[in-house]
Amino acid sequence: MNLNALLPVPSNSKVEEFRAGDTVRINLRVIEGNRERVQTLDGVVIRRHRAGIGSTFTIRRVTRGIGIELTYPLHSPRLESVSVLRRGHVRRARLYYLRGRFGKAARIREGRGVQPQAQVQPAELSPSSESVQAE
Numbered sequence: 721m722n723l724n725a726l727l728p729v730p731s732n733s734k735v736e737e738f739r740a741g742d743t744v745r746i747n748l749r750v751i752e753g754n755r756e757r758v759q760t761l762d763g764v765v766i767r768r769h770r771a772g773i774g775s776t777f778t779i780r781r782v783t784r785g786i787g788i789e790l791t792y793p794l795h796s797p798r799l800e801s802v803s804v805l806r807r808g809h810v811r812r813a814r815l816y817y818l819r820g821r822f823g824k825a826a827r828i829r830e831g832r833g834v835q836p837q838a839q840v841q842p843a844e845l846s847p848s849s850e851s852v853q854a855e
Contacts, residue, residue, distance in 0.1 A: 727772075727773075729772045729773050729775075729795075732794060732795055732799070734799065734800065734801045734802070735794060735799070735801070735802040736802060736803055736804050737804075738765055738768075738777075738802065738804050739765065739768065740765050740766060740767060740768055740808075740810060740812065740813055740814065740815055741764070741765065741807075741808030741809065741810035741815060741828050741831070742764070742765050742804050742805075742806065742807055742808050743762065743763070743764050743765075743804070743805045743806040743808065743828075744762070744763065744764075744765055744779060744802055744803065744804055744805060745760060745761070745762050745802070745803050745805055746760070746761045746762075746763075746779065746792065746799070746801075746802050747759070747760055747799075747800035747801045747802075748760075748761065748792070748798055748799060748800060749798045749799075749800055750798075758800055761779065761781070761790065762781060762805065763779030763780055763781035763788075763790070764779060764780050764781070764808070764815070764818065764828065765777055765778070765779055765815075766778050766779065766780045766789070766814065766815040766816065766818060767791075767813075767814050767815070767816075768813070773795055774793070775793070775794040775795065776791050776792060776793050776794060777791070777792060777794060778790065778791045778792075779792075780815075780818060780819075782822060782826075785822075787819060787822075806830065807830065807831055808828040808829065808830070808831055809828070809829045809830065809831020810828060810829075810831075815828075
């Protein structure tokens with residue numbers, strides 16, 4: 721029996737929609753001793769595991785020349801927010817090939833959702849051209 725069919729999983733309102741290849745910023749609540757703070761991490765989503773309430777995603781970032789991969793549950797109460805910084809255009813669902821690359825070779829093209837704004841020419845809005853067309 722499929723548990724997801726019995727209990728529908730509501731989407732997490734604190735999380736924007738994202739896919740593999742997107743650069744995201746994660747705000748995570750961290751408890752250290754008796755203090756609690758929000759930690760911010762940026763990284764590229766290299767994997768998204770969709771399993772209902774058990775959904776996870778993995779981000780990768782390179783800090784001081786060392787690659788770090790972190791996996792977070794999507795519906796965790798410790799997850800404050802996930803916001804998309806940059807949409808990436810990739811043709812794979814799992815970006816494990818980034819592990820062997822660094823520097824410019826690890827770049828991901830800008831993609832999905834980026835549409836150029838239509839430029840309005842000043843000549844189209846001039847009152848003289850409107851009066852000529854009206855006559």
